[in-house]
Ligand code: B12
Ligand code: SF4
């Protein structure tokens with residue numbers, strides 16, 4: 001007879017050995033906050049991320065047994081990643097900032113390896129007939145809502161899963177299973193109370209009052225997932241963010257003094273701030289080589305150069321002008337051209353405003 005409580009304890013021990021920092025168990029049904037998710041999609045807040053609104057994935061998000069037949073439990077896991085070193089330093093002229101999660105090698109592969117090892121362990125204990133399905137980020141699963149249901153922590157107003165005393169610089173992952181593992185108590189405390197810091201600090205004011213965000217305005221979306229030009233009214237809000245955005249986490253008091261955990265995703269391979277003008281000399285192949293296996297390949301060369309041009313336009317530094325003008329002459333990609341054209345205008349307008357001041 002299988003002792004499920006003992007199995008649960010053994011899974012916890014093995015998960016910790018593999019490098020998972022937190023673990024909790026949730027029943028797979030009912031799906032927490034599914035109606036909130038549907039309302040979010042209905043409002044169009046998913047922007048161009050069509051996969052989030054596809055009928056088949058909508059249904060799977062609402063019913064994990066459509067992903068794994070007979071699904072009964074979700075083993076929710078969290079892995080800490082490296083926190084920003086210098087919390088509030090702005091980029092120096094010519095530099096762009098990389099969000100903290102993106103500085104190590106791509107987490108998907110690393111965490112999936114850990115999940116596969118945990119799967120093997122469970123199979124070794126209960127036999128291969130038990131059904132297991134692992135995801136990290138890319139599956140049609142409400143990862144934050146389930147992590148909270150499994151007792152890990154609360155979803156803050158900034159929409160991030162926060163673990164008390166540990167903060168929110170965490171990746172989430174899960175294993176769906178047909179094993180009826182005893183669940184944890186859901187996390188019910190409100191960790192935000194009257195705090196509004198993230199809402200006030202968000203550069204694009206995209207944080208909604210209901211623990212969700214309007215992704216179409218979020219800098220993380222605009223600089224990573226968005227394949228097109230960035231709307232002019234949002235370009236200046238990007239500030240110094242070359243890739244992703246950490247503002248709503250950096251201002252969060254739960255990240256002020258979290259007890260640091262050893263990240264299992266390794267040490268950073270990219271700096272916190274990257275020199276921007278050098279990016280414009282990268283060919284497609286040298287771009288791939290330089291950022292190989294890091295998240296910076298996600299927006300491709302086009303997206304990263306678009307972002308770099310916008311940051312340079314925001315900084316209005318004269319030194320970038322000849323480089324931007326050269327790109328305008330030699331580049332054919334409309335997305336890069338749009339961003340460089342805007343940047344050149346920003347720098348020139350700034351120069352003539354300074355000239356006017358000198359003339360006065
Ligand atoms: C699409 C996506 C994005 C989009 C949209 C983000 C968003 N906030 O909706 C964009 C590209 C903008 C994005 C950005 C980021 N992302 Co992202 N993203 C996802 C993805 C794939 C789906 C998220 C989603 O479904 N969004 C729709 C909203 C409505 O759902 P939700 O975020 O799950 O929110 C639910 C909870 O708020 C829940 N809820 C729970 N408790 C409570 C309590 C109350 C009172 C209420 C009302 C609701 C509520 O209700 C909502 C609906 O179910 C998940 C992976 C996954 N499969 O879940 C990663 C994920 C959320 N991203 C992650 C990360 C790390 C980031 C960034 C920090 C990266 C960066 N530095 O740039 C930013 C953070 C931006 C932010 N403030 O949320 C992590 C978050 C880890 C954490 N600690 O929360 C995840 C879980 C990936 C992972 N496996 O680690 N992301
Ligand atoms: S990631 Fe940046 S832009 Fe997106 S919600 Fe947070 S602060 Fe706002």
Ligand code: SF4
Pocket residue numbers: 156157158159191192193195196197198199248251252253254
């Ligand atoms: S900054 Fe304040 S309101 Fe925002 S998530 Fe953190 S505690 Fe909650």
